[in-house]
Amino acid sequence: MNEKRVTYREALREALREALAGDDRVFLMGEDVGRYGGCFAVSLGLLEEFGPERVRDTPMSESAFVGAGIGAALAGMRPVVEIMTVNFSLLALDQILNNAATLLHMSGGQFNVPVVIRMATGAGRQLAAQHSHSLEGWYAHIPGIRVVAPATVEDARGMLPTALADPDPVLMFEHVSLYSTEGELGGADRQVDIDRAAIRRPGRDATLIAYGGTLVAALAAAEELSGEGIEVEVIDLRTLRPVDDATVVGSVRRTHRAVIVDEGWRSGSLSAELSTRITEQAFYELDAGIERVCTAEVPIPYARHLEEAALPQPAAVVEAVRKAVG
Amino acid sequence: MPTTITPEQATAMVREALSAIAPDADLDGLAPDDDLRGAVELDSLDFLSFVEKLSQRSGRRIEEDDYEELRSLSSCVAFLSHR
Amino acid sequence: MPSLGADMDAGTISEWLVKPGDTVSRGDVIAVVDTDKAAVEVESFDSGVVDELLVGPGERVPVGTVLATISTAAEQASEYPPPTPTGPPAPQQPAPPESPPPSPEPAAPPRRPPEPPPAARTVPVASPLVRKRAAEAGIDLASVHGTGPGGVVTREDVERLVSPRATGRVRASPYARRIAGELGVDLSRVTGTGSGGAIRALDVHAVTERAGTVEAARAEEGGGTAPREATGEERGETRQEGLRRATADLMARSKREVPHYYLSTTIDLSRAMTWLRERNREVPVEERLVPAALLLKASALAVRRVPQLNGFWCGDHFEPAPAVHLGVAISLRGGGLMAPALRDADGLDVPELMKRLRDLVARVRAGRTRSSEMTDSTITVTNLGDQGVETVFGVIYPPQVALVGFGRVVERPWAVGGLLGVRPVVTATLSADHRATDGYTGARFLGTLDRLLQAPEVL
Known part of the structure; x- marks a missing residue:
């Protein structure tokens, strides 16, 4: 290897x-x-x-x-x-x-x-x-x-x-x-399993669900929260269809809180779908409302500071997790 | 003028008055000769209330000159059951 | 939220004593506020009709937060603006209806006054669910402060006004509900710490962890006690700690910021004590005076004559107070210290002052102090004589600028006119803020105090 x-x-x-x-x-x-x-x-x-x-x-x-x-x-x-x-x-x-x-x-x-x-x-x-x-x-x-x-x-x-x-x-x-x-x-085994989501960071206090580009923000937020004593489990969905419900819901069953980071617009988004799946499958495990961090519902601005303001940033993720953990 | 007060009645009066003024005081741990003001932490207002209650219960006006007689549990009992 | 002391940052509404629509006068007690120190009865600053209660029971808010709004007579008259030219004439309405219609049907029952047109009244925007909820709880939506976008009344705004226990509705997370069910915990007895007071799993666990204590308390009190009371006891302990911390903060601030100077003098109390003794012999026991009453009255009069010591240090200058509200240091049973005010002490005759003093001490020790008493002291007097000490060098309560201390009245040899006699004397001290006054002023105060105590009959 x-x-x-x-x-x-x-x-x-x-x-x-x-x-x-x-x-x-x-x-x-x-x-x-x-x-x-x-x-x-x-x-x-x-x-x-x-x-x-x-x-x-x-x-x-x-x-x-x-x-x-x-x-x-x-x-x-x-x-x-x-x-x-x-x-x-x-x-x-x-x-x-x-x-x-x-x-x-x-x-x-x-x-x-x-x-x-x-x-x-x-x-x-x-x-x-x-x-x-x-x-x-x-x-x-x-x-x-x-x-x-x-x-x-x-x-x-x-x-x-x-x-x-x-x-x-x-x-x-x-x-x-x-x-x-x-x-x-590393590793000689080229293929990866695309049927399962991956837990990129284990934690007990909240489940932070991300994928693709938002995983970076999620991991950065988890790192910052760890400094406050909040241990977040970060899940990388990897496959958006079909969603690996077992991994997501299993994690929420352990942490009792879910925060979803989605670069899509909030309305009718993947985050909405995930949120619904969690409440469908683990409602009585939830100790806080599900939080979502999504892109502002605007056409993405060109100006750098406006673009940054529109996208899910680690600070917003940290804030959402804090709210969920209370 | 009421009839004579027995030492038992006097003791009960004193304890009742004290527990009304200082509900959380440990009256069971009070020795007969302990100084009441110190042991039960009575300030001058509390002491006046104490005198007031004893006066009402015993039906006897207690003068300021008598305050010396009310130093301890035993002296209170002696004072109240006297005569 | 009024500041009920220089050391108070926030307070919790523990009870409202009025409701929207009630008429209140300035000075009426309208709410009970839990500070770190005590439950304080808050008095109304104004007269009028209670419009909205904006902060619900159990909510902790910073000092300065608007707790409620009161419409004064003038405002009420102008509350309904003249009708717009296009609308029908607005019917005159004395006040918003006490409760919303019992049914959501738009048809107005005949007994109800007609709905004013939109232009004539601020119609709260709220969802049907919120309207229904408000109707169930008997809450007038017009009295609800909307926090949603554009002032929309949200469900949370309504819930905030509804005590969960009163309606049987409990805000709890699904997980908390499930584990409460599993553990046999009654959610109505759990205090929620989540957003909007929601009960979370943590809160349920907190109750079960306390269960041992609760059981013990039940056994001790004959089994009739609900766990709720055990938590009350716990709060009492927290209160004590809060009081300690508040005193610590304030005294540390005083010693950090206030350059104290100290003066002391011994005062012959033979005339005062004789006068007291003779007077007390003539009156019923309950009207007896204690020496402290005389000392307080004399202090109040003395500071009226030396007003440089009566008031507050405000940043960089002294502001004299228009009245003498004498702070009285009162030790609490079980520890702790509070210094509420005997208002206008200089104007009270001694028997009246004595009466007020007894009332004040009793209420403070019972945990019922009024807001004006907590905030108004202009100078404080401490009397540790009952503990047997002769001299007290006190620490000033900022922003006050002086503190008077009295020790024990003791018999001492005393020389007058070349003759030695035994007299009851007391040591009076003055701790004063050197920024506000100099020792000369302080000395004048103690001299005045001494002279006043030589003529007890005119105090």
């Missing part, structure tokens, strides 16, 4: 490289993934390594290339489709919702769609109102697809092979603020 320090971006690239090398049904396509190396430089160098058949630059038509990916998957390939950012995926929403998610059902189980669609999500990089969404909660609404959100370097590498092994469509949301984060990458 040799450990090495890599960035989230490098871990994703490593996963792509291994997938491309290990299975010739796998190919990568999307805008600027080839010659440019990917909008977030994830696929840098892969074109040179695997050639234009396996690493394909596409026209700027999300509906077309996502649809092509779905078609290739139906035909037996294992495509990895990269959409630059989540807002552009809205142009392919019909393909995702009406084709990828439904064909297995509509074909009476004859056609499964083993496509992996990767995209960047989230705010924090001053990309303004049109490129800063966190819409993974919307996708988590759709039956027929799996939605994952790697929050760590290990998951960035390990989730792709697991997603490719899934016979059904998997959407992978990579938070823009995570690409440059670093972490230890």
